[in-house]
Amino acid sequence: MRRKIPSTTALAMFESAASHQSFTKAADELAVTQSAVCRQIAALEDFLGVRLFRRTQRGVYLTEAGLTYSRQVRQRLDEVERDTLNLMTKGGARGALELAVVPTFATKWLMPRLPRFAALHPGITINLSAQTRPFLFSESAFDAAIHPGRSPWAGTSRHLLMNEDLVVVCSPHLIAPDGEIPDEDWRKYTLLQQSTRPYAWRKWFSLQGLQIEGDMTGPRLELFSMHAEAAIQGMGLALIPRLLIEKELTEGKLTVVGGRTHPSDSPYFLILPDERSEDAALIAFRTWLIAQAKDYVDSGDAAMPVQLAGGL
Structure with a gap:
């Protein structure tokens, strides 16, 4: 069955024009004429039956459908480019x-x-x-x-591959090295939250036999590298696998609070x-x-x- 796919030339010109929000800049980037870009995008819109750009006297602007489609096309073109470069580099091997x-x-x-x-x-x-x-x-x-x-x-x-042990860390300017936090004082500190592990603090406190009000509140950061840097800057307490911050601990940029360590339920595979x-x-x-x-x-x-x- 014949695939219902527009030409790659039209897609490449559309992706460039969408990125620049300009047919002229797309033409310059692709070393073609502006009229060639206009023709290809018009043909693409006719093929799709959807307007991708609004044309005005002040320039062109992506429609909502055009914005969504441009993101999808850019991702697919990036994948094709990556696969092509890999094939060219390895000669098919x-x-x-x-x-x-x-x-x-x-x-x-x-x-x-x-x-x-x-x-x-x-x-x-x-x-x-x-x-x-x-x-x-x-x-x-x-x-x-x-x-x-x-x-x-x-x-x-x-x-x-390995288990990970979680430790609570912060800047030594926030809490002195090897310092403890009394159970009743935990709520006084900002807890940096891991967006992909929303219950991490609650599980850690449970292992300590504690129930801390507000254990799921605090700035949400996606990456542990963000947590480490935020803790270094004194933004709060971070719950991080020790294996990811060995250098920061050795250099004294971070200190472990209380020396308590517990294995997480997220070993690496x-x-x-x-x-x-x-x-x-x-x-x-x-x-x-x-x-x-x-x-x-x-x-x-x-x-x-x-x-x-x-x-x-």
Whole structure:
């Protein structure tokens, strides 16, 4: 069946014009005439049966439908460009892995170790994209994911890498190093909230046998790197996995409040789609990553040992 898809030329011109809100600037960017851009966008609108721009004497403006469509088209064109560049770089050989990662774990733990993988496997490129929430592999171009949490992902196998221990940290200017907070004083401090783990503080307080009023109020930040920086700046108390802030603790930028540590319910897993279980590049990365995690745990840097096994 013939696909109902407009020409890529029209889509590329529309994406550029939408980005600049100008046919003239799109023409300059694409090295074509303004009339060529006008014709292609008019043809695209006729194909869709929808107006994408409002034309006025003062310029062109995206309609609501045009704004929504431009975001979707930009994402698809970015994906096509990425796949094209990868194919051109590798000449068709399987040499790149698309990895979805939670950002702070990738920055603080994975990236310092990736040069070791590159030295062992110079023909395999690891591309990293930030993903803070679960997704469907069938609707993405990802080959694997590193993600915390025990929730099952359909059609995948999981390999436990390590547990994470949560500690309460803040600036040493807010609370002196090794300082304690009396139970009745917790409500006096701002609690920095993790938007992807909305009940983190409540669970942590429960482990302490405490019930703190306002345990879910406070600034909501998505990334642990944001939490660390906010705590460094004295904005409040942050509940962060110790493995993500080792450098900040060593440098004295952050201090652990009270020395209390508890394991979270979000260990880190390498997640692989079942249909790519025989991929040689993915097998090489899996083997290497599990060994790196085991070395980290065995070194004592991770607080709790884990059993590294597949299909968990």
